[in-house]
Amino acid sequence: MDKTNNQSSVIRLNTWQTNLKVDATIEKVIEQKKEVYRPDFERFLRFCEMEHREPSFDAMEKYLHESIVEQGVKYSTFNRRAAGIQYYLKDVLNLEQTPEQQKRIQIIRQLYNTEDYLRLKPMRGVRAEKQDEVLSIINKYDTNNKADIRKRAICLVNLITANRPSEMVRIKVSDFDLENRTVSVMLKKQGEMKEKRLTLECVKAVQKYIQFSQLSGDDYFVGAADRWGNYTNRMITERSYNRLIHEWLGFAPYTLRKTQITHMHRKKADLATIAKQSGHKSLQTITQHYLEVDNADVEEYL
Numbered sequence: 001m002d003k004t005n006n007q008s009s010v011i012r013l014n015t016w017q018t019n020l021k022v023d024a025t026i027e028k029v030i031e032q033k034k035e036v037y038r039p040d041f042e043r044f045l046r047f048c049e050m051e052h053r054e055p056s057f058d059a060m061e062k063y064l065h066e067s068i069v070e071q072g073v074k075y076s077t078f079n080r081r082a083a084g085i086q087y088y089l090k091d092v093l094n095l096e097q098t099p100e101q102q103k104r105i106q107i108i109r110q111l112y113n114t115e116d117y118l119r120l121k122p123m124r125g126v127r128a129e130k131q132d133e134v135l136s137i138i139n140k141y142d143t144n145n146k147a148d149i150r151k152r153a154i155c156l157v158n159l160i161t162a163n164r165p166s167e168m169v170r171i172k173v174s175d176f177d178l179e180n181r182t183v184s185v186m187l188k189k190q191g192e193m194k195e196k197r198l199t200l201e202c203v204k205a206v207q208k209y210i211q212f213s214q215l216s217g218d219d220y221f222v223g224a225a226d227r228w229g230n231y232t233n234r235m236i237t238e239r240s241y242n243r244l245i246h247e248w249l250g251f252a253p254y255t256l257r258k259t260q261i262t263h264m265h266r267k268k269a270d271l272a273t274i275a276k277q278s279g280h281k282s283l284q285t286i287t288q289h290y291l292e293v294d295n296a297d298v299e300e301y302l
Contacts, residue, residue: 030091034087036084037083037084037088038084040080041087041088043081044059044060044085044088047059047062047063047066048063055089055093056089057097057098057105060105061101061105063081063085064081064082064109065108067081068112072120073120079109128259128263129251129259130259131159131263134256137250138155139152141248146213146229146230147228147229149208149212150213150229150231152209153209154209155245155249155256156201156205157171157183157202157206157221159256159260160196160197160198161183161196162257162277163257164279165241165254166238167185167186167188168222168241169235169241172220173215173217173219173220176206176221178198178203178206181197181203182196183198187279196276196277206221213225219233220234220235220236
């Protein structure tokens with residue numbers, strides 16, 4: 001084979017390998033999304049089996065109606081189910097939804113605006129606590145015990161950044177720029193990296209944790225650890241992280257998130273500033289689900 005033909009063969013091989021890599025990446029992303037929606041779609045399939053229906057948008061309509069009328073699911077659960085089933089029907093089974101089918105599902109969703117089902121609509125989240133009270137709980141771990149040092153650093157970062165559990169477990173030590181008091185956070189929900197500010201107290205706690213646990217840049221910030229604080233470099237699950245924070249502080253991680261957002265609002269931060277630190281894309285979401293008037297505000301005027 002001459003030199004020209006040999007180069008052509010190498011190019012074709014490289015092209016084939018590149019195509020395989022791209023296809024594998026696309027398939028991985030699709031599988032990840034399918035995994036997120038799988039539990040809701042499997043419930044839908046069980047309904048179809050019991051009703052002797054084929055999975056379709058007509059069957060989806062009947063299932064969502066039963067979800068409200070028979071099961072009494074919350075509005076947020078209804079929306080999650082609808083999104084999951086719609087994804088599978090359209091993107092996995094390649095079914096088309098007609099405008100009439102879309103309209104009928106919208107009408108079913110409007111049941112939540114009626115007197116019979118209005119009580120299912122409120123999306124009650126965790127309550128916010130006073131930041132100084134949360135800090136006093138966190139600071140009980142302000143010791144030279146290795147396990148306490150880890151707990152305090154993690155809790156302070158979670159509070160100040162208002163991170164979600166999915167964001168906390170993905171932070172690596174290299175994501176911190178302690179000199180400039182920032183951390184780059186992977187927003188799994190939005191699919192982007194976001195720089196967030198840290199307080200000086202938070203920076204010092206992180207530095208102490210890195211020093212005592214001898215962490216390197218590629219280590220997960222939270223990672224795993226035994227009861228004595230001996231660190232292992234692996235990403236723990238969000239469920240494990242929820243359990244840890246509840247064990248350390250007595251409430252869920254989302255309390256830290258809501259506490260910080262509420263604290264910033266009470267200090268007169270505008271919504272854009274709050275969104276920059278919390279990682280929200282929608283200012284409306286902040287207003288609706290984080291900044292409602294709470295009981296403490298009402299009691300001041302009674």
